[in-house]
Amino acid sequence: MKNSCVAxxxxxxxxxxxxxxxxxxxxxxxxxxxxxxxxEVRHILKNINLKINKGETVALIxxxxxxxxxxxxxxxxxIYPTSGSIKVHGKLASLLELxxxxxxxxxxxxxxxxxxxxxxxxxxxxxxxxxxIIEFSELGDFIDTPVRTYSSGMYMRLAFSVAINVDxxxxxxDEILAVGDQRFQEKCMNKMLELKKLGKTMVFVSHSKEAVxxxxxxxxxxxxxxxxxxxxxxxxxxxxxKVCG
Amino acid sequence: MNIFKNxxxxxxxxxxxxxxxxxxxxxxxxxxxxxxxxxxxFQLLIYALVFPFILKNNVENYTVFLIVALFPWNFFNxxxxxxxxxxxxxxGIIKKVYFPREILPIATSTSNLINFLISxxxxxxxLFISGIGLTKAVVVLPLIILIQYILQLGLSFxxxxxxxxxxxxxxxxxxxxxxxxxxxxxxxxxDMIPSxxxxxxxxxxxxxxxxxxxxxxxxxxxxxxxxxxxxxxxxIIILVVGYLIFRKLEKRFAEEL
Numbered sequence: 019m020k021n022s023c024v025a026x027x028x029x030x031x032x033x034x035x036x037x038x039x040x041x042x043x044x045x046x047x048x049x050x051x052x053x054x055x056x057x058e059v060r061h062i063l064k065n066i067n068l069k070i071n072k073g074e075t076v077a078l079i080x081x082x083x084x085x086x087x088x089x090x091x092x093x094x095x096x097i098y099p100t101s102g103s104i105k106v107h108g109k110l111a112s113l114l115e116l117x118x119x120x121x122x123x124x125x126x127x128x129x130x131x132x133x134x135x136x137x138x139x140x141x142x143x144x145x146x147x148x149x150x151i152i153e154f155s156e157l158g159d160f161i162d163t164p165v166r167t168y169s170s171g172m173y174m175r176l177a178f179s180v181a182i183n184v185d186x187x188x189x190x191x192d193e194i195l196a197v198g199d200q201r202f203q204e205k206c207m208n209k210m211l212e213l214k215k216l217g218k219t220m221v222f223v224s225h226s227k228e229a230v231x232x233x234x235x236x237x238x239x240x241x242x243x244x245x246x247x248x249x250x251x252x253x254x255x256x257x258x259x260k261v262c263g
Numbered sequence: 264m265n266i267f268k269n270x271x272x273x274x275x276x277x278x279x280x281x282x283x284x285x286x287x288x289x290x291x292x293x294x295x296x297x298x299x300x301x302x303x304x305f306q307l308l309i310y311a312l313v314f315p316f317i318l319k320n321n322v323e324n325y326t327v328f329l330i331v332a333l334f335p336w337n338f339f340n341x342x343x344x345x346x347x348x349x350x351x352x353x354x355g356i357i358k359k360v361y362f363p364r365e366i367l368p369i370a371t372s373t374s375n376l377i378n379f380l381i382s383x384x385x386x387x388x389x390l391f392i393s394g395i396g397l398t399k400a401v402v403v404l405p406l407i408i409l410i411q412y413i414l415q416l417g418l419s420f421x422x423x424x425x426x427x428x429x430x431x432x433x434x435x436x437x438x439x440x441x442x443x444x445x446x447x448x449x450x451x452x453x454d455m456i457p458s459x460x461x462x463x464x465x466x467x468x469x470x471x472x473x474x475x476x477x478x479x480x481x482x483x484x485x486x487x488x489x490x491x492x493x494x495x496x497x498x499i500i501i502l503v504v505g506y507l508i509f510r511k512l513e514k515r516f517a518e519e520l
Contacts, residue, residue, distance in 0.1 A: 035518065098515070121283075138276070140275045
């Protein structure tokens with residue numbers, strides 16, 4: 019019973035990155051630099067314990083380099099923890115980088131199929147959602163032109179429209195909404211509010227204080243790879259602003 | 264057994280990936296998909312002209328003798344070379360989105376299988392035109408194709424994953440494939456190998472596979488089933504080991520790319 023209300027469960031999780039001064043990709047480089055390959059282990063996340071319940075909308079805040087994006091990547095299973103465990107209960111959709119999983123030469127419409135299939139949808143399921151996705155993206159006639167001709171705002175609109183329409187239980191969104199214009203950003207916010215009311219779980223990285231306050235009941239402040247503070251949005255934000263301006 | 268559930272959930276992505284591999288290959292060339300026929304045909308023509316001179320063998324219908332082995336070899340060759348590169352080539356999406364990574368080598372191997380099945384029309388055409396025809400031995404052929412597919416899938420799991428860590432593998436493969444071409448009885452027949460080296464040749468799984476193709480199609484006889492099943496078993500082991508290696512290495516793909 020206890021697990022049925024938990025969406026994401028992270029236990030004693032740490033993540034190290036090995037940073038090479040100059041990465042050896044070929045055998046030759048490996049042999050030549052065998053002795054003097056400077057490498058440095060960087061601890062990006064240190065012993066994170068975290069439970070996100072179903073239906074919660076959580077904001078991840080923190081300065082650049084504090085490990086927010088790494089944490090999202092770990093939750094989606096793009097990378098794996100060095101130690102500890104991450105358990106995800108439910109279907110997950112993530113929107114981490116602009117145009118991830120888009121094929122530049124394909125048209126917007128073809129990319130909807132390609133992108134939604136990466137999220138694990140079948141053709142019939144995509145067919146059923148196609149109109150909704152196109153409508154939300156407001157791309158109009160551009161939907162049939164190759165996405166390499168899109169502006170970054172159009173990219174984001176298409177990517178966001180796909181990600182929120184795949185019926186995931188858990189949605190992860192990195193700082194990408196900032197690319198859209200004011201009106202579309204508001205539209206996204208409202209859509210996310212709608213999803214929140216439907217009981218979806220959302221984890222959301224943002225530097226926008228307004229967006230975080232508007233959307234999230236809980237905020238997690240990451241600082242140098244550790245959770246500095248976790249709690250009600252208002253109190254976490256207050257302290258964060260006090261420390262980081 | 265999670266892999267089957269995962270693949271089932273992502274079946275649409277698997278399908279589009281196979282299509283993309285298949286369509287994308289000749290997309291920008293003038294003759295398009297026709298090249299998947301023309302290429303092996305020219306190769307066949309060249310070998311059929313050159314090797315009878317060098318080998319001085321008196322094989323009847325050398326062109327047919329060659330085609331029944333050369334086409335399966337091309338299937339192997341292309342499948343291995345392409346799958347070695349398949350993870351690195353898709354680095355962009357691997358770093359940004361989650362999907363079961365094994366879809367990529369599976370899609371590469373499968374699109375090559377489809378390509379092979381289409382091009383094998385030429386093999387059957389050659390058999391009929393030359394008057395050799397088919398015998399009932401052909402019922403074993405699907406099993407041989409399956410064994411070859413399993414072997415290639417297993418190898419592509421291993422090679423695609425290792426290439427991420429050591430990029431040289433991609434180039435090394437080209438050289439090794441050239442060597443393997445001459446170590447398999449393609450341009451010559453298996454019984455031309457001196458018997459003291461034969462056990463060594465037999466370590467190469469493609470040695471057996473090529474021989475079975477020729478037994479079935481050219482000589483029209485059913486290969487000895489005991490050794491076919493043994494080979495099937497060996498290839499399944501390669502597939503399982505390959506998949507386990509892949510599972511181990513895939514965890515750091517996004518960081519190494």
